[in-house]
Amino acid sequence: MVKILAAFDFDFTLVDNDSDHFVFDKLSPTLRKKMSELQSSVQWTDLMHLLLGELNASGVSKADIIQLLGQIEFNPAILKMFETIKNAGGDIIVVSDANTVYIDEILKAKEAKNARHYVSELVTNPGTWDDAGRLHVARRVSPPATHGCPSICSLNLCKGTEMQKRMSEYDIVLYGGDGKNDYCPMTKLGEKDFALARRGHSLEKLISGDDTYEKGIKANLLWWNEADEMLAHVEGILAKLKN
Numbered sequence: 001m002v003k004i005l006a007a008f009d010f011d012f013t014l015v016d017n018d019s020d021h022f023v024f025d026k027l028s029p030t031l032r033k034k035m036s037e038l039q040s041s042v043q044w045t046d047l048m049h050l051l052l053g054e055l056n057a058s059g060v061s062k063a064d065i066i067q068l069l070g071q072i073e074f075n076p077a078i079l080k081m082f083e084t085i086k087n088a089g090g091d092i093i094v095v096s097d098a099n100t101v102y103i104d105e106i107l108k109a110k111e112a113k114n115a116r117h118y119v120s121e122l123v124t125n126p127g128t129w130d131d132a133g134r135l136h137v138a139r140r141v142s143p144p145a146t147h148g149c150p151s152i153c154s155l156n157l158c159k160g161t162e163m164q165k166r167m168s169e170y171d172i173v174l175y176g177g178d179g180k181n182d183y184c185p186m187t188k189l190g191e192k193d194f195a196l197a198r199r200g201h202s203l204e205k206l207i208s209g210d211d212t213y214e215k216g217i218k219a220n221l222l223w224w225n226e227a228d229e230m231l232a233h234v235e236g237i238l239a240k241l242k243n
């Protein structure tokens with residue numbers, strides 16, 4: 001049997017939302033404004049950590065955040081895609097710059113449809129609750145450690161390095177994403193692998209702005225707009241592997 005690894009970015013790939021923005025949009029317009037003001041000067045994970053502390057101090061509880069995260073919807077096509085990959089014997093992982101708590105809670109809220117159960121690993125920034133219900137978020141890679149990637153990855157996470165650590169035991173790798181930070185992992189894929197790139201977000205802007213970027217991807221590059229098109233790509237890939 002062909003061993004398949006399917007890796008997906010989370011925000012605007014598996015869900016049509018950005019979880020970091022969603023939490024503050026819904027729970028604190030004041031802190032959402034502060035996020036915009038500080039995002040050019042404070043590293044993103046550190047900024048989320050800082051703002052989550054202020055959110056807790058303003059009286060928003062752990063239960064409020066978990067309940068809100070549960071409202072982020074999953075397109076049924078994404079759940080169908082997970083099921084299709086599992087039926088083909090594939091492993092599914094999430095590789096994201098959000099955090100473990102957000103992704104875990106959003107997936108768990110859909111556990112009636114096995115969403116959390118299908119995913120074997122969350123490769124992202126660690127999140128932990130303290131006794132006061134404050135969510136702490138840390139960088140996946142913190143100084144003095146570095147991921148050493150010379151590409152366009154942010155300091156705290158190189159999705160390409162994370163993929164390289166996991167790819168070697170698989171025959172075929174699929175990687176789906178929408179953002180600039182999904183470019184590096186797509187360059188790590190081989191010629192028989194598949195890059196599932198979402199249109200309309202920063203990854204497309206990057207690739208269409210300079211064709212040296214597209215040349216950096218050796219894998220089969222398949223574009224999609226909505227979840228049902230990504231599902232169709234995955235169904236097509238898996239059907240061919242079976243034959």
Ligand SMILES: [Mg+2]
Pocket residue numbers: 009010011012013177178179
């Ligand atoms: Mg994304």
Ligand SMILES: [Zn+2]
Pocket residue numbers: 149150151152153158159160161184185
């Ligand atoms: Zn990288």
